[in-house]
Amino acid sequence: METRSREELYINVQPIQAAGRLTADAMKAMISYGDGYSVCDFCLKPFRLDKIKKPAIEEFHFELAKFVGMDEARTVPGARRGFQAVVSSLVNKGDSVVLQAVGHYTEFLAIEQAGGIAHEVPINTSGITTGDAVAQTIEKARKKDGKLPKLVIFDHFDYTNANEHDIKGAVKAAKEFGIPVLYNGAYTVGIKPVDGKALGVDFVVGSGHKSMASPAPSGVLATTKEGAKKVFRTTKIEGDVSGRKFGIKEVEMLGCTLMGANIVAMMASLPTLRERVKHWDAEVKNSNYFVNEFLRVDGNKVVSECPRKHCLTKVDCTESFDKIAQKHKDHGYFFTHELDSRGITGIFPGATRSFKMSTYGLTESQVKYLAEAFVEIARKHSLEVH
Amino acid sequence: METRSREELYINVQPIQAAGRLTADAMKAMISYGDGYSVCDFCLKPFRLDKIKKPAIEEFHFELAKFVGMDEARTVPGARRGFQAVVSSLVNKGDSVVLQAVGHYTEFLAIEQAGGIAHEVPINTSGITTGDAVAQTIEKARKKDGKLPKLVIFDHFDYTNANEHDIKGAVKAAKEFGIPVLYNGAYTVGIKPVDGKALGVDFVVGSGHKSMASPAPSGVLATTKEGAKKVFRTTKIEGDVSGRKFGIKEVEMLGCTLMGANIVAMMASLPTLRERVKHWDAEVKNSNYFVNEFLRVDGNKVVSECPRKHCLTKVDCTESFDKIAQKHKDHGYFFTHELDSRGITGIFPGATRSFKMSTYGLTESQVKYLAEAFVEIARKHSLEVH
Structure with a gap:
């Protein structure tokens, strides 16, 4: 297997990798706890992973709930498993769920898995889902x-x-x-402050590998005391021959939650997350700096709302870099190579029309360098720069 | 967080950790691919994780199916998620599932999660589930x-x-x-040869972190071409406003399967697994060697069937080490300390009555040393040794 080195050798603007890069502490924790059941050395009564005190997994769960402003939290193998747990608990066959026309595909899969019906809320002409549109969809x-x-x-x-x-x-x-409302924080929890109770939501789901500097698969499902009764309900099934019961194991969590390297890496990254969410404004400022420079290239367009309120941005270069690609022997790959030769990676290979990228986690000087690279490539290929 | 060092400093006979220790290659792969979406660098059409060619995830899935003698395989975040996918696909509310009175608790949780009913097959007087008992339970x-x-x-x-x-x-x-039959190979796949087709089963589930030298959570769900149509069915749901469809994403897998460090570590360990399953007989021989030595201590009993056909064994020391514990100031911890001082760990702390342990992966000389330690501790505390 090839060694992966893009985080070491490049400025990586891949849209979903930026906030999932491990912290050094997370990497150390992973190395120490890589083996299968590594966190179970001191699994004592009541024999549930999230109750283990050494390493301090139990305390981490309290901290995690607090981090997203909720009462209780569990770790899950990816945000999608959080959606699944909530949908499976609340939605019977033939029941419906309202979600956005721009909602993540895994939400749809969770609904389909439970036999539910999906009703989409349309976006307005600015690309935003409004409260009114949610109300109208519920009525419909x-x-x-x-x-x-x-x-x-x-x-x-x-x-x-x-x-x-x-x-x-x-x-x-x-x-x-x-x-009840499930807040999908896959693009917020771990990079900007999220306070579920203040928002008034019932469930908060976050993605460890997307936005919490953690290895995949990892994630968090947090809820209120009320929500916990439903989604973290404990098992009631019994063995009809053995008479066995299964204690405080939780049905939707299938017993023990996120284990091993992934949970310890999440734990190791939490202090960094707590700190970095305070600097979200600076991250957004970097994002807007880049976008403004990017727009200096004649024909470049930003598909996402402007000014940017996030570091992930969808752009459109159909009227700029793609025009070069149409005539270039390497087609769209000319652009990939230009970026690559400048130590920049993460944009979909060969893409020159519409693509996504993220400036998350880049330093100010890296963002400047990134923006200059776009301008420089434009100039080199005789695109006008304003 | 404390550094975990028990695998480096001790002979670890913890019953579920033995076969989940990483190979050196798995550890290297983890370090290289620790970051969140690390394996998605070259995610091209059709945009599903198990189709990625670099690293060779797609090929690994073919190899994995072959490894357990089935047609198709997917990776899952733990064996329990494999049970969940199968049960959720085949079992509607009020349907029943037959499983053993000694079946794993996560199977029960998967049934409960789907709203199913569990019928247990009793064991016979030798502690074995027979085919006849299965037939009778189905009839019942x-x-x-x-x-x-x-x-x-x-x-x-x-x-x-x-x-x-x-x-x-x-x-x-x-x-x-x-x-249809789901073969739970959490205690076989990765340590002994398993050929699902030869056994005639419809589904094979294995645990990465239990028996495949992989980090948690990880596992495999493999099936036949027929079974794949049901359990790996692709999504049919559509956005009623956006008109979106979700391509070849699989409902029960919730789209993309096991990611990041965990999948690459599984990949890195597979060559070792292929080799080590050939030596299962030697492992069982070690297990029986230990058990025979263990039984030399007067009062020691083996709860598991004998001769052993597995490396995990449940023993009972109520009439031996527990008698010492009853009078010792440290109670059962005297035994833990005795083992610890000999560099042996993994037996439940303080346990002197009934406990589980595994000799899996120990060298012949380590097994000898382990057996001698038990005899030595017995002699030191004036238990008779035959």
């Missing part, structure tokens, strides 16, 4: 199905454009109908 | 529920005593009723 769903949806899933920032959607309006709308 | 379930069970889950070796159960008999019984 009620009329169509003859009953209210069981859940609203809401991506604070969507995965395509990373536009900020009206989470407060969505919560207000859902609460008027008494419908 | 049919009478009670008015319909046949939808699935038989069968642990080849159970997690308590690691006795070998009659998998061939179980398959024969299930097939007579036309019921």
